[in-house]
Amino acid sequence: MGREVLNGDAVVHWIERAAEVIGENEKYLTELDAAIGDSDHGANMARGFAAVRGKLAGQTRDDVGAILKTVGMTLLSTVGGASGPLYGTLFLEAAKVAAGKTEIDRATIQQSLSAGLAGIQKRGKAEPLDKTMVDALGPAIQAFEGAAGLSLAEALARAAEAARQGAEATIPLVARKGRASYLGERSAGHQDPGATSMWLLLRSLAEAAAE
Amino acid sequence: MLPDTKEPPAENPAGGSPVPPATLNAASMVSMPAVPPIVTTVPPIVATIPPIVTTIPPIVATVPPIVTTIPPIVATVPPIVTTIPPIVATIPPIVAPAVRAQRFLRLVEGFFFLGIGQCAFGFAQVLVNELRLRSRDVRPSLGRHRPHREPCTKHGNDEERANEILEHEPPFLPGTCGRQAERQASPRAGRSHGSLAVSILRRHPRPPPFRLLPFPLAGRASLSVSSASMKKLLNAPSDLVKEALAGMALAHPDLLRVQFDPAFLVRADAPVRGKVSVLSGGGSGHEPLHGGFVGRGMLDAACPGAVFTSPTPDQILEATRAVDGGAGVVHVVKNYTGDVMNFEMAGELARDIGIATETVLVNDDVAVENSLYTAGRRGVGTTVLVEKICGAAAEAGRALADVAALGRRVNEHGRSMGLALTPCTVPHAGKPSFELGPDEIEVGIGIHGEPGRRRAKLEPADRLTEMLMEPILDDLPFRAGKDVLLFVNGLGGTPLLELYVVFRKAHELAAARGLRVVRSLVGPYITSLEMAGVSITLLQVDDEMVRYWDAPVHTAALRWGV
Numbered sequence: 213m214g215r216e217v218l219n220g221d222a223v224v225h226w227i228e229r230a231a232e233v234i235g236e237n238e239k240y241l242t243e244l245d246a247a248i249g250d251s252d253h254g255a256n257m258a259r260g261f262a263a264v265r266g267k268l269a270g271q272t273r274d275d276v277g278a279i280l281k282t283v284g285m286t287l288l289s290t291v292g293g294a295s296g297p298l299y300g301t302l303f304l305e306a307a308k309v310a311a312g313k314t315e316i317d318r319a320t321i322q323q324s325l326s327a328g329l330a331g332i333q334k335r336g337k338a339e340p341l342d343k344t345m346v347d348a349l350g351p352a353i354q355a356f357e358g359a360a361g362l363s364l365a366e367a368l369a370r371a372a373e374a375a376r377q378g379a380e381a382t383i384p385l386v387a388r389k390g391r392a393s394y395l396g397e398r399s400a401g402h403q404d405p406g407a408t409s410m411w412l413l414l415r416s417l418a419e420a421a422a423e
Numbered sequence: 424m425l426p427d428t429k430e431p432p433a434e435n436p437a438g439g440s441p442v443p444p445a446t447l448n449a450a451s452m453v454s455m456p457a458v459p460p461i462v463t464t465v466p467p468i469v470a471t472i473p474p475i476v477t478t479i480p481p482i483v484a485t486v487p488p489i490v491t492t493i494p495p496i497v498a499t500v501p502p503i504v505t506t507i508p509p510i511v512a513t514i515p516p517i518v519a520p521a522v523r524a525q526r527f528l529r530l531v532e533g534f535f536f537l538g539i540g541q542c543a544f545g546f547a548q549v550l551v552n553e554l555r556l557r558s559r560d561v562r563p564s565l566g567r568h569r570p571h572r573e574p575c576t577k578h579g580n581d582e583e584r585a586n587e588i589l590e591h592e593p594p595f596l597p598g599t600c601g602r603q604a605e606r607q608a609s610p611r612a613g614r615s616h617g618s619l620a621v622s623i624l625r626r627h628p629r630p631p632p633f634r635l636l637p638f639p640l641a642g643r644a645s646l647s648v649s650s651a652s653m654k655k656l657l658n659a660p661s662d663l664v665k666e667a668l669a670g671m672a673l674a675h676p677d678l679l680r681v682q683f684d685p686a687f688l689v690r691a692d693a694p695v696r697g698k699v700s701v702l703s704g705g706g707s708g709h710e711p712l713h714g715g716f717v718g719r720g721m722l723d724a725a726c727p728g729a730v731f732t733s734p735t736p737d738q739i740l741e742a743t744r745a746v747d748g749g750a751g752v753v754h755v756v757k758n759y760t761g762d763v764m765n766f767e768m769a770g771e772l773a774r775d776i777g778i779a780t781e782t783v784l785v786n787d788d789v790a791v792e793n794s795l796y797t798a799g800r801r802g803v804g805t806t807v808l809v810e811k812i813c814g815a816a817a818e819a820g821r822a823l824a825d826v827a828a829l830g831r832r833v834n835e836h837g838r839s840m841g842l843a844l845t846p847c848t849v850p851h852a853g854k855p856s857f858e859l860g861p862d863e864i865e866v867g868i869g870i871h872g873e874p875g876r877r878r879a880k881l882e883p884a885d886r887l888t889e890m891l892m893e894p895i896l897d898d899l900p901f902r903a904g905k906d907v908l909l910f911v912n913g914l915g916g917t918p919l920l921e922l923y924v925v926f927r928k929a930h931e932l933a934a935a936r937g938l939r940v941v942r943s944l945v946g947p948y949i950t951s952l953e954m955a956g957v958s959i960t961l962l963q964v965d966d967e968m969v970r971y972w973d974a975p976v977h978t979a980a981l982r983w984g985v
């Protein structure tokens with residue numbers, strides 16, 4: 213069925229689902245990173261999300277902003293690498309938007325994701341098509357905006373699908389940001405690991421909303 | 424197949440494992456397999472099986488010296504070579520009766536004919552297989568059949584699945600995407616498994632040239648996915664950094680202290696009141712950088728991240744707080760996106776609690792050519808020199824802004840480039856981050872096992888040295904008549920013996936451009952786990968830099984003047 217707002221339980225469920233999926237795909241993400249980076253993205257993300265899961269276990273769930281802040285701070289202090297500050301920023305910016313709210317509706321979700329994207333771009337200075345996680349999150353937000361007539365779950369599923377396509381579309385790109393950029397032309401032909409983990413995160417969100 | 428069972432995540436992912444180079448190299452020993460006896464002639468009556476001689480080759484332990492050349496008169500300290508004489512174990516000849524010898528002969532004969540038979544069969548197999556392969560379309564499947572990139576949520580480790588398929592099923596065409604392979608292998612498999620596609624495609628980007636494959640793996644040899652095993656002194660990968668840090672603390676209590684949760688190292692007498700502190704950090708796996716440089720005259724603190732992963736802001740903040748003596752803290756940061764962002768956030772947090780920080784960004788790697796379209800040049804060898812010179816300036820009582828300005832000047836005048844002879848294996852990944860053929864090298868390598876700018880053929884050391892020195896010398900800022908510090912760095916798996924060969928040629932090339940090598944450093948100081956390879960750093964020095972370079976330093980990895 214699905215719901216039109218996400219409460220604290222749903223948000224925690226989302227993060228737990230994401231932790232699970234990222235754990236399952238640790239090797240896959242690391243393999244993508246081995247091709248154009250330094251073989252650590254899967255390990256970084258799995259370590260971070262496992263820590264987040266532990267942190268959330270003892271957290272009250274009446275403030276979505278507080279939950280997102282815990283997620284952001286934990287990722288910041290456990291992921292490391294480039295993706296740590298970036299995913300940390302995503303959640304911390306989203307937390308600011310959702311601060312004090314017991315549940316978040318469509319508009320808040322929209323604003324949270326947009327604030328998160330802005331934070332990532334401010335911190336990492338990546339533009340679209342630089343072959344980064346921005347290439348998954350950007351299209352996802354656009355798709356979410358464009359799915360006004362659909363239910364929340366359907367709109368998030370659209371967003372996740374756009375993120376998947378965005379991640380796949382990084383394959384032919386030459387990286388201009390992050391470690392992959394050192395490879396120059398040789399970075400083309402490989403999918404960006406950060407864009408892929410971003411898609412997994414958004415897919416988990418869509419799944420959590422559909423339940 | 425079940426999803427991967429994962430290592431439980433580290434309590435605290437960050438830690439550091441600087442190990443002084445001496446410890447690393449002294450342990451490397453060479454041993455060669457004994458040559459088995461070959462029985463050729465058996466005399467008619469008395470059969471004498473020749474003696475079996477097992478020769479254990481000499482074990483040579485080379486303890487790498489810490490070499491600092493103090494020009495112009497004092498020469499370099501020679502390496503200390505401890506040679507343990509060869510141990511030769513001789514087993515006396517066994518004389519067997521004639522009957523046994525005859526039986527033995529017959530057995531040999533039997534094996535011989537069996538061998539010929541198998542060979543013939545093997546070749547037949549090879550031919551049939553090759554013909555089968557050639558008769559089908561062997562283009563890489565990317566264009567025709569775009570593999571699905573959806574990672575498999577069911578089979579966490581698709582590498583294993585790929586192995587399984589390739590192990591039990593008839594050979595697939597090189598370039599067969601994972602989905603096709605899976606379909607062919609098990610028609611019941613419904614879903615596509617994208618990462619499987621990735622692993623097979625990456626290994627077999629195009630069909631191999633027509634050639635006969637070695638017996639007896641004929642048909643499969645070109646297609647099997649080899650899983651290179653990792654050989655490391657490890658307990659659990661997730662404990663590696665933490666355990667190495669604990670070892671460091673025990674080995675050098677006079678020099679440093681180690682803190683956990685979050686993990687960092689500080690010099691034993693930190694914080695030093697009124698002194699500017701110098702802090703650096705980065706992923707582990709580059710030891711002795713940075714923890715091996717903590718001590719008097721160099722770093723006040725080091726923040727080690729997980730292997731090849733930058734440390735986190737909370738870690739950097741705590742270390743900054745622990746060493747601040749009231750005069751501010753200089754952060755020496757290698758230019759990698761992750762390090763830059765984590766240090767940036769830590770700097771903001773430090774400012775919030777009233778600690779003044781300055782950042783010296785090191786970006787000296789000339790292998791990264793087009794800095795407009797990249798994240799900028801990477802920080803490599805010059806980092807060691809910045810840390811030494813800034814550390815000495817801070818020790819001499821210079822102010823925060825001065826120490827930072829000096830560090831930036833060192834960075835501006837330093838250039839580096841490296842090459843890899845072998846890849847390295849990140850413990851968590853469990854297999855090399857790229858593959859190199861027996862005669863291939865990776866030119867323009869960084870220090871994280873990431874592939875470099877191009878592949879090249881292995882050539883003599885002098886030619887390889889030219890390959891590194893030319894881009895360095897062609898870059899700014901080297902001018903004839905200037906003084907330079909020449910730093911030849913081992914990437915972890917290359918012996919000092921070879922580094923000196925490179926040093927010799929690099930010195931010659933610098934001299935040919937009219938540069939005077941007035942200081943030198945040779946050894947593994949900024950490494951990439953067990954990677955074999957070398958990097959060269961050239962720093963154009965001025966009097967102030969030389970003065971601070973010569974100043975006393977006492978750390979686990981660098982020590983002179985005290």
Ligand SMILES: Nc1ncnc2c1ncn2[C@@H]1O[C@H](COP(=O)(O)OP(=O)(O)OP(=O)(O)O)[C@@H](O)[C@H]1O
Binds near residue numbers: 245298335345405
């Ligand atoms: N400037 C940036 N802006 C946005 N995303 C980025 C940027 N730099 C890197 N990324 C993303 O981060 C991913 C890599 O993350 P990972 O966890 O592997 O860190 P890393 O690059 O290895 O960090 P480090 O350099 O510290 O080792 C890339 O795939 C990319 O999507």
Ligand SMILES: [Mg+2]
Binds near residue numbers: 249
């Ligand atoms: Mg990486």
